[in-house]
Amino acid sequence: MSARDPKRVVITGIGAVAPNGLGVADYRSALQAGKSGIARHEDLTSLNFACQIGGKPPVGPDEAEALLCGPDLAKLNEAMVYATMAAVEAARMSGVAVDLKKGYNDTPVDWTTGAIIGCGIGGMDTMCDELAPALAAAGEQDLGMGVRSMGTDIVPKIMESSVSVAVGKFLGLGGQTTTNSSACNTGTEAVFEAFKHIQLGFADSMYAGGAEGTHPGTWSGFDAMRDVLCSKFNDRPEKGSQPMGAGACGFVPAGGAGVLRLETLASAQKRGASILCEVITAYANSGGQRDGGTMTFPNPDGVMRCIRRVIKDADLDPRRISLINGHLTSTGADPREVASWIKALELPVEKFPLIQSTKSMIGHALGAAGALECVAVVDQIVNGYVHPSINSEDVHPQIPIGDSIPHQMVKKELEYVIKASFGFGDVNGCVLFKRWNGK
Amino acid sequence: MAFMRKQAVVAAVDLNTITPEDAQSRITAGVKKYATNEANYAAADANTPYLGHIVGMGIESSNLADITMSIERQFLTTMTARVPLSEGSSEYKLAAGELGKLRILDGQDALAATPGLSVKMLMDLGHMPKNDAYLEKVMSFAYVMATGDGWKMADALKKMAGKAEKLAGSERAEALVNLKTLVAQAQAYDALLADPSKLAASKAAGYQNDKSGFEALNSELALTLDKIKGVSAGGDAAALAKFRGEEAEIRTRLKMSAAKLRVSQEVSEAAGLRRKVEDKTVAEVRAALKDSAALAETLS
Numbered sequence: 069m070s071a072r073d074p075k076r077v078v079i080t081g082i083g084a085v086a087p088n089g090l091g092v093a094d095y096r097s098a099l100q101a102g103k104s105g106i107a108r109h110e111d112l113t114s115l116n117f118a119c120q121i122g123g124k125p126p127v128g129p130d131e132a133e134a135l136l137c138g139p140d141l142a143k144l145n146e147a148m149v150y151a152t153m154a155a156v157e158a159a160r161m162s163g164v165a166v167d168l169k170k171g172y173n174d175t176p177v178d179w180t181t182g183a184i185i186g187c188g189i190g191g192m193d194t195m196c197d198e199l200a201p202a203l204a205a206a207g208e209q210d211l212g213m214g215v216r217s218m219g220t221d222i223v224p225k226i227m228e229s230s231v232s233v234a235v236g237k238f239l240g241l242g243g244q245t246t247t248n249s250s251a252c253n254t255g256t257e258a259v260f261e262a263f264k265h266i267q268l269g270f271a272d273s274m275y276a277g278g279a280e281g282t283h284p285g286t287w288s289g290f291d292a293m294r295d296v297l298c299s300k301f302n303d304r305p306e307k308g309s310q311p312m313g314a315g316a317c318g319f320v321p322a323g324g325a326g327v328l329r330l331e332t333l334a335s336a337q338k339r340g341a342s343i344l345c346e347v348i349t350a351y352a353n354s355g356g357q358r359d360g361g362t363m364t365f366p367n368p369d370g371v372m373r374c375i376r377r378v379i380k381d382a383d384l385d386p387r388r389i390s391l392i393n394g395h396l397t398s399t400g401a402d403p404r405e406v407a408s409w410i411k412a413l414e415l416p417v418e419k420f421p422l423i424q425s426t427k428s429m430i431g432h433a434l435g436a437a438g439a440l441e442c443v444a445v446v447d448q449i450v451n452g453y454v455h456p457s458i459n460s461e462d463v464h465p466q467i468p469i470g471d472s473i474p475h476q477m478v479k480k481e482l483e484y485v486i487k488a489s490f491g492f493g494d495v496n497g498c499v500l501f502k503r504w505n506g507k
Numbered sequence: 508m509a510f511m512r513k514q515a516v517v518a519a520v521d522l523n524t525i526t527p528e529d530a531q532s533r534i535t536a537g538v539k540k541y542a543t544n545e546a547n548y549a550a551a552d553a554n555t556p557y558l559g560h561i562v563g564m565g566i567e568s569s570n571l572a573d574i575t576m577s578i579e580r581q582f583l584t585t586m587t588a589r590v591p592l593s594e595g596s597s598e599y600k601l602a603a604g605e606l607g608k609l610r611i612l613d614g615q616d617a618l619a620a621t622p623g624l625s626v627k628m629l630m631d632l633g634h635m636p637k638n639d640a641y642l643e644k645v646m647s648f649a650y651v652m653a654t655g656d657g658w659k660m661a662d663a664l665k666k667m668a669g670k671a672e673k674l675a676g677s678e679r680a681e682a683l684v685n686l687k688t689l690v691a692q693a694q695a696y697d698a699l700l701a702d703p704s705k706l707a708a709s710k711a712a713g714y715q716n717d718k719s720g721f722e723a724l725n726s727e728l729a730l731t732l733d734k735i736k737g738v739s740a741g742g743d744a745a746a747l748a749k750f751r752g753e754e755a756e757i758r759t760r761l762k763m764s765a766a767k768l769r770v771s772q773e774v775s776e777a778a779g780l781r782r783k784v785e786d787k788t789v790a791e792v793r794a795a796l797k798d799s800a801a802l803a804e805t806l807s
Contacts, residue, residue, distance in 0.1 A: 128510065139541055171544075
């Protein structure tokens with residue numbers, strides 16, 4: 069086979085650091101139970117944010133130090149910690165032994181594996197809590213000493229590629245290791261990029277996903293925009309994220325990380341790895357910020373073209389789609405997104421597949437959103453269930469497919485599941501997953 | 508960082524009031540948060556190199572600057588008066604003055620490769636009294652470097668032998684050829700370590716190379732300065748800008764070359780002066796080199 073013959077790509081591992089669960093098992097339990105990870109946070113209250121609720125993963129020093137030793141931890145920003153945790157879980161699930169507390173530097177380089185781990189905004193905790201104070205005091209220092217107090221770890225913690233290089237370092241990856249960034253489409257786009265990379269023969273396997281921190285600085289810009297974040301449910305945080313609901317009043321910001329290990333079928337079989345599902349195809353495009361598309365709103369035609377392209381490339385009858393995992397953020401854009409799905413799938417309302425929003429429980433994790441949602445999709449395919457889309461019992465009046473929204477967990481064998489994400493800048497991404505049937 | 512537990516702030520102490528051993532233990536404690544090799548850090552003594560994963564504490568080279576800053580934060584000194592190096596110069600040296608914050612100037616930490624050598628640096632710079640009894644227990648920078656090179660060579664040889672063992676056919680044959688070369692290099696290095704005079708001669712040759720490079724750069728700078736002089740008189744602004752750019756570039760290279768030269772000079776001068784404190788480590792490295800070579804030679 070030449071280096072450029074397309075290859076079948078499967079998923080052999082997933083990892084999740086989500087607001088409602090640390091690790092895939094907890095994440096699954098929470099998703100199945102319809103458990104929200106959204107809470108009110110003191111720091112947002114003290115800053116007088118309009119939106120004082122958010123989704124922060126249950127990770128503190130104990131959880132971080134259980135995986136990483138102190139000096140390594142000191143070199144990481146929040147998103148890097150989440151990315152590392154999720155990637156290590158995905159690696160272990162795929163059969164790769166990882167012990168970050170025991171001489172990982174001595175493990176051999178895996179020359180056939182790389183990583184595309186995206187990030188939406190990056191090391192905001194480092195920028196705000198370490199860099200900004202040192203910069204503010206720089207004028208008072210001696211000549212040449214202005215910013216020396218920052219120490220030498222600042223750059224690796226604020227560079228865009230911080231999340232992917234952390235994963236590359238801890239897992240010893242020798243393939244291309246890079247970070248993509250396309251706002252809220254980042255995580256889904258990473259899966260697309262990794263899929264493409266493997267199909268073209270540039271790597272046997274890739275870790276793909278996204279990570280995002282939860283510093284108020286990351287969320288502040290959204291809070292400054294009117295009606296983008298949810299500000300009406302500060303006293304009932306778990307009700308704040310209502311994708312497709314009549315009361316949706318803005319998204320709930322969140323953070324975390326999701327990582328998937330994509331691999332050629334041949335490589336997975338050769339290693340004897342458990343195959344979780346197959347990635348049939350994927351695509352990403354942009355609406356060009358025309359025809360209704362703006363910096364913050366997607367061009368509906370671009371969305372539709374992105375979804376249709378995936379269905380066409382897979383040569384798939386849309387009736388075989390068991391589930392849609394939408395972008396669906398709990399904003400005024402939800403009805404428009406659903407309209408695009410309806411148009412793209414060209415199915416009558418009564419034949420429309422189930423449609424869900426993972427964000428109803430975890431909020432909008434920005435650069436990690438698509439990845440956490442892809443992880444949820446894979447887990448649902450493997451374990452045969454559809455998680456509920458909570459807080460949408462009262463469906464938005466402009467959404468005509470209310471019967472397709474699961475309000476409780478449904479046990480169901482899924483065949484094809486389609487996942488899409490859309491981001492600021494009018495960018496779109498879509499991935500089609502298929503249950504692994506053993507051949 | 509979001510997940511780091513708050514660390515206690517250590518009050519700075521006057522270097523003239525503590526023993527070298529106390530200074531060493533404070534320095535080592537300050538290094539802890541940068542050392543990724545926990546086992547080595549836990550067993551670190553005066554002679555454990557900061558750098559490296561094989562024998563050192565696993566500190567990344569970029570963090571050496573953090574170690575210097577950590578040392579600065581922990582100690583007070585009376586060497587605080589700034590004396591300009593020449594009239595009107597912004598560059599200065601430190602002289603005796605009021606008790607104040609410790610300041611390590613650019614380049615002064617170039618040889619502080621272990622906690623013991625950091626204490627030696629403080630003594631050499633006059634921040635704390637010289638203590639010959641303590642310094643007797645501190646390996647010289649030259650031997651930290653020389654034995655470090657030996658460890659790396661033994662480790663590389665061992666790893667390559669392990670890899671070659673798993674290969675077959677032409678790949679194995681190629682690996683064995685490379686292994687043979689590496690075995691010869693390890694044996695030659697073992698012989699060098701065995702004899703301080705040979706080691707000194709070898710390091711002196713390295714120093715001479717660095718010195719030649721430094722002198723060549725100085726000549727290049729002189730030539731460029733001459734050109735600037737000539738062009739300045741003619742008033743050709745474009746040519747002047749070009750030569751000024753060249754001058755800046757040469758000066759940067761010179762600065763790096765000078766730092767390298769200082770290190771190789773130190774190594775060259777001290778390589779022949781082996782003391783008791785270095786004998787044990789040299790013996791360990793030689794044994795490691797021999798073991799690795801013997802392991803490699805069992806493969807065919």
